[in-house]
Amino acid sequence: MRQPSKAADQEGPAILWFRRDLRLSDQDAVQAAVGGKTPVIPVFILDDAKAGDWKAGGAARWWLHHSLTSLAGSLQKAGSGLVLRRGESAENILALVREVGAGSVHTGVMPEPWERAADAALANALAGMGCTLHCHRTALLHDPEAVTTQAGKPFSVFTPFAHAFSRVTHPAPPGPMPTRIPSPALPRSDKLVDWALLPSIRWDAEIAAHWTPGEAGAAERLQHFIAEAAAQYDFGRNAVAEAGSSSLSPHLHWGEISARQVWAALDEAPAGAGVAAFRRELIWREFTAHVLWHHPSVPDEALRPEFRTFPWRRDARALRAWQRGMTGVPIVDAGMRQLWSIGWMHNRVRMITASFLVKHLLLPWREGEAWFWDTLVDADLPNNSVNWQWVAGCGADPSPFFRIFNPVLQGKKFDPEGAYVRRWVPELAGLDTRFIHEPWAAPDVALRTAGITIGKTYPAPLVDLAEGRARALAALRQTVGRAA
Ligand SMILES: Cc1cc2nc3c(=O)[nH]c(=O)nc-3n(C[C@H](O)[C@H](O)[C@H](O)COP(=O)(O)OP(=O)(O)OC[C@H]3O[C@@H](n4cnc5c(N)ncnc54)[C@H](O)[C@@H]3O)c2cc1C
Known part of the structure; x- marks a missing residue:
């Protein structure tokens, strides 16, 4: 990762280029731009073409709209504003540098491969114009290439990565929020509303009710988690019906809060297993960025x-049933409907729904990855792809191929009263708890009392769980055996 250049900047304003680091506090690019004592021009560029298939999906675009609104408001309070440009980002930066005669550009390093390639080319082009590109670490606790094995190689397995990471990680205390950002009259900006990031058919009511995008919303969520849930996180995070995890993922993805701020805030929580388990999840986030960086x-x-060459099935009807939460397996359907409704799904249920797709249904992990990408407000390239490969067993540090979650047992263990299923699959709400995770096994009288007709008011399971498991094991054994 490129470190801030030591080269002296030319005269002229500094361009402060925001990417997925949409905050003012503890933001090294902001600090450096403001500390340069020249006027600062904050900019955000929407560059869909560069990201190709991985341009922000529908739910993420909703988030981005609101996050940019919030950032623009904070910049205005600090005496500045946010310039919005759309199109190829390097071309836009070069044009802006010419327009305002900038001497430096400050931005954050992003782990996405297309950003890295483009940054290298942009640095050269800017150097030719006498302008310096400074890339700061704004998204992660560590540079993805700073943690290596003793042989200097990247890690492919999480546990040794976490050990090495813990040995080298002592994050500095978070930096401040600038109170004033000296800006000249800002150049032309697009209007956010013209970007049409919000859906034209308004499916976002529940998402809007659930989330507060922006730096203030992120800080509030962190404080709430530290006060209410961090100490019990080690077991609370698995109770799928409770708010036992932090729900910080979209805020972390968009950089409305820094990993360093979250890490430091944990010092305020009662020390113990909860905090240690939570730090481990933050290290998972570093690990997925490390994997993407090297692969x-x-x-x-x-x-x-x-x-x-795995023999994935093609079955559009089954894929659609999974996407819509109509598989007939309650915990899977509850998770998929939670995702559709609020743009987020509990981690345990992400594992269950993903496992059901790739193992019981034997559908390609890339179909699941793409659906999550479009529907999650926290859709994050390293976290999404590395976790999908982990569940499918084809990744850097895969879950063992014979590990096939039984969705009924998972439901009984992590949603013992069925509260999560009742919340998200209301047509099952009246069913006796004994059958809530396997309504097909309920006696007629229990179904009648709850007003359920399997196959009519709620689907029959798409696949017999034992048969689906056996089919997946056979395909996996063949694939893994061939490679052994
Ligand atoms: C198939 C699948 C797809 C996923 N896709 C995404 C995704 O697109 N974006 C995303 O942020 N997370 C993804 N995750 C990881 C995880 O499910 C979410 O980060 C978590 O559920 C977010 O809720 P939280 O903020 O309450 O997490 P907490 O439990 O409070 O964890 C705190 C933070 O740690 C990080 N984290 C937690 N678990 C993981 C993990 N397994 N891998 C990497 N980082 C983690 C996240 O940034 C999270 O916000 C995926 C997991 C699976 C199994």
Whole structure:
């Protein structure tokens, strides 16, 4: 990762280029631009073409609209504003540098492969104009290439990565929020509303009721988590019906709060297993960025070559039933409907729904990855792709191939009263708790009392769970056996 250049900047304003680091506090690019004592021009560029298939999906675009609104408001309070431009980002930066005679550009390093390639070319082009590109670490606790094995190689397994990471990680205290950002009259800006990031058919009511995008919303959520849930996180995070996890993922993805701020805030929580378990999840986030950094193809291709010819099924009807939460397996349907409704799904249920798709239904992990990408407000390239490959067993540090979650047992264990299923699959709400995770096994009288007709008011399971499991094991054994 490129470090802030030591080269002296030319005269002229500094361009402060926001990417997925949409905050003012503890933001090294902001600090450096403001500390340069020249006027600062804050800019955000929407560059869909560069990201190709991985341009922000529908739910993420909703978030981005509101996050940019919030950032623009904070910049205005600090005496500045936000310039919005759309199109190829390097071209836009070069045009802006020419327009305002900028001497430096400050931005954050992003782990996405297309950003890295474009940054290298942009640095050269800017140097030719006498302008310096400064790339700061704004998204992660560590540079993805700073943690290595003793042989200096990247890690492919999480646990040794976490050990090495903990040895080198002592994050500095978070930096301040600038009170004033000296800005000249800002250049022309697009209007956010013209970007049409909000849906034209308004499916976002529940998402809007659930989330507060922006730096203030992120800080509030963090404080709430530290006060209410951090100490019990080690077991609370698995109770799928409770708010036992932080729900910080979209805020972290968009950089409305820094990993360093979250790490430091944990010092305020009662020390213990909860805090240690939570720090481990933050390290998972660093690990997925590390994997993407060293394996840029991870979003598109199985890391284990033997899985590139895996006999995935094609079944559009089954895929659609999974996407819509109509598989007939309650915990899976509850998760998929939670996702559709609020743009987020509990981590335990992400694992269950993903496992059901790739194992019981034997549908390609890339179909699941793409659906999550479009529907999650926290859709994050490294976290999404590495976790999908983990569940499918084809990734850097895969879950063992014979590990096939039984959705009924998972439901009984992590949603013992069925509260999560009742919340998201209301047509099952009246069913006796004994059958809530397997309504097909309920006696007629229990179904009648709850007003349920399997196959009519709620679907019959798409696949017999034992048969689906056996089919997946056979395909996996063949693939893994061939490679052994
Ligand atoms: C198939 C699948 C797809 C996923 N896709 C995404 C995604 O697109 N974006 C995303 O942010 N997370 C993804 N995750 C990881 C995880 O499910 C979410 O980060 C978590 O549920 C977010 O809720 P939270 O903020 O309450 O998490 P908490 O439990 O409070 O964890 C705190 C933070 O740690 C990080 N984290 C937690 N679990 C993981 C993990 N397994 N891998 C990497 N980082 C983690 C997240 O930034 C999270 O906000 C995925 C997991 C699976 C199994």
